Amino acid sequence: MSNIQSTITELAHILHRGGIIDKKTMKTFTDEDLPELLVFTGEEIQQLRKREHLSQAVFAKYMNVSPEMIRSLEQGKRHAQGAILKLLNILNKNGISVLR
Secondary structure: OOHHHHHHHHHHHHHHHOOOOHHHHHHHHHHOOOOOOOOHHHHHHHHHHOOOOOHHHHHHHHOOHHHHHHHHHHOOOOOOHHHHHHHHHHHHHOOHHOOO
């Protein structure tokens, strides 16, 4: 969590404890309900892909990225972030069948 987000979260808790904002309003300021995302190394991405018995090209189609992106991620030239990181976490937890 960033420094700014930590400060906002802390202030939201203080305001909630003081009765100034309700719990529903506090949740709009905090990301406590969001699951923690795992960060994957290139080797872990490759293991995830191989666990699902997929080629880089087919894995790329499921991820809606180019095979070159998958190759770069697996080689550690690029790092998963944003939607790709979220998809990797979903696949890691639930398997490729959730995207079929």
